[in-house]
Amino acid sequence: MVEVRRVRLSDTSALKDLRLEALRTDRMAFGSTVEREQAFPPERWKERTRQGSVDERWATFIAEEANGTLVGMVTVGAPKEATSFNIFGMWVRPSHRGRGLGGRLLDAALEFAERASPGATVELEVVRTQEAAVRTYESRGFRFTGATEPLGHSAPAVCHLMIRPGR
16 A cells, blocks of 8 residues: 655655655656755755645655655645746656556645645646656646757757646
C-alpha cells in the first residue's frame, strides 16, 4: 500500500535522496541536474521541505510505502501575487510506475491549488519524450500551448508548456 500525503519536515533527508535519485535516473525530466543539487547545503534542503510542508501557496506531496520508503513526489506552488500555480518536480520511481501513483500525486497537487486559489490556472513544463507523464497530464485536463523553452542543461532539448485552465 502506497500513501500519498503532504511532506513533513521529518522527511527532509528522504526527500533529498528521492530528488537526487530522480535527477540521476531521469535527467531529461528536470530543469536541474544532480551535480547542481548535490552541492546544496543542508539548510536549503530543510527550507525546501519546510516550505512544502506548511506554506499556504506551496506544497510538496510524496508517495510513501508502508515501510516509510518514498517512491514519488510532486511540488505545486505560486508566489503570493501570482494568479496561476506551477507543477514541478513530478517523479515516480521506475519500480513503481504503471500503478497510477503519478496521477494520485498530480491529483493531490491540483486539489491543493484549487483550495489555495479556487479557479486558478495550473501550468507545467514537460519534455515530450516523457510520454507517460504527458498522458497523465492530459488525462487531468492539461493541454499544450505551443510555447517552448530550451532545457537548459541539455540543449537542443526543449520543454513544452502545458496549461490546465481554471475551473
